[in-house]
Amino acid sequence: MSNAARFPAPKNKSESEEGTVFAPRFDAEGLVPVVVTSARTGEVLMLAYMNDEALARTIETGEAHYWSRSRGRLWRKGEESGNSQRVVEMRTDCDQDALWLMVEMGGAEASCHTGRRSCFYRTVPIGEGATGSLALHFVESETLFAPDSVYRHAHAAKGTLKSSE
Amino acid sequence: MSNAARFPAPKNKSESEEGTVFAPRFDAEGLVPVVVTSARTGEVLMLAYMNDEALARTIETGEAHYWSRSRGRLWRKGEESGNSQRVVEMRTDCDQDALWLMVEMGGAEASCHTGRRSCFYRTVPIGEGATGSLALHFVESETLFAPDSVYRHAHAAKGTLKSSE
Numbered sequence A, B: 001m002s003n004a005a006r007f008p009a010p011k012n013k014s015e016s017e018e019g020t021v022f023a024p025r026f027d028a029e030g031l032v033p034v035v036v037t038s039a040r041t042g043e044v045l046m047l048a049y050m051n052d053e054a055l056a057r058t059i060e061t062g063e064a065h066y067w068s069r070s071r072g073r074l075w076r077k078g079e080e081s082g083n084s085q086r087v088v089e090m091r092t093d094c095d096q097d098a099l100w101l102m103v104e105m106g107g108a109e110a111s112c113h114t115g116r117r118s119c120f121y122r123t124v125p126i127g128e129g130a131t132g133s134l135a136l137h138f139v140e141s142e143t144l145f146a147p148d149s150v151y152r153h154a155h156a157a158k159g160t161l162k163s164s165e
Helices: A013-018 A052-061 A154-158 B013-018 B052-061 B154-158
Strands: A032-038 A044-050 A065-068 A073-076 A085-092 A099-105 A122-124 B032-038 B044-050 B065-068 B073-076 B085-092 B099-105 B122-124
Touching: A032 B044, A044 A052, A044 A065, A044 A099, A044 B032, A052 A065, A052 A073, A052 A085, B044 B052, B044 B065, B044 B099, B052 B065, B052 B073, B052 B085
Parallel strands: A032 A099, B032 B099
Antiparallel strands: A032 A044, A065 A073, A085 A099, A085 B122, A122 B085, B032 B044, B065 B073, B085 B099
């Protein structure tokens, strides 16, 4: 099924930006980036991607579905790990080529496949002297589940997993 | 200057995920997506992109620089509109192919080129009955500046502007 079949095709700039018709713009690979934040704490949990099917299923079920670029398949968040994401609110941006999901997490409340709550667990230094090799600083080191005991399939073993399934 | 010259090349999965060396992964177009949130309110303001030069300048100056995909050039946020973004904190995600900036906004505190605070000013309906054409709902309609009076260059006229310059 093509994008056009699931969602209306984007019209002009004015319609996309100031209109009320949801007409998402998928990129050349048929994907749209999705910012995922915690509805409870507001923190950014992950940046994921949806194709039109993942987006349609998310809207229909209220459960976050994504497209895994590394594994080339659709997945429901938490289908294996139990770390599901219930969508409290979805927003689209001005030109409708990005989405923002506010979610409530299930399971261990870990969105990252490394077992952490957020994928964004390290800071990058800013300011003077920030040249050459930059040292990241861990701000979240606690893991809420043990990836090795949760992911027993081939993709985890091959290291192609990103967000917690 | 190549990516490798500005930043170390990514090594293996373990180094990327659990290491302390900042080795960002740029996509096939040399870009990395950047989630931008307000350091004050936590809300998601925009999703933007950086090439290696924009990233290096942001780190060096503490002022957000992005790569405009529509205009094909680097820009410092607010260079024209005054709506600059001072970086309070930058984070990278598990596999270092996405960034999160927490920023303090200058000027009218509008990050969107439409004059709004956030680019994410419309919600998408979730749940049963969400089939066919979906109606967006405006949650932020107030404009903090008048785009027509701020952007007087050709790009604005051509409608290729996205975030507020």
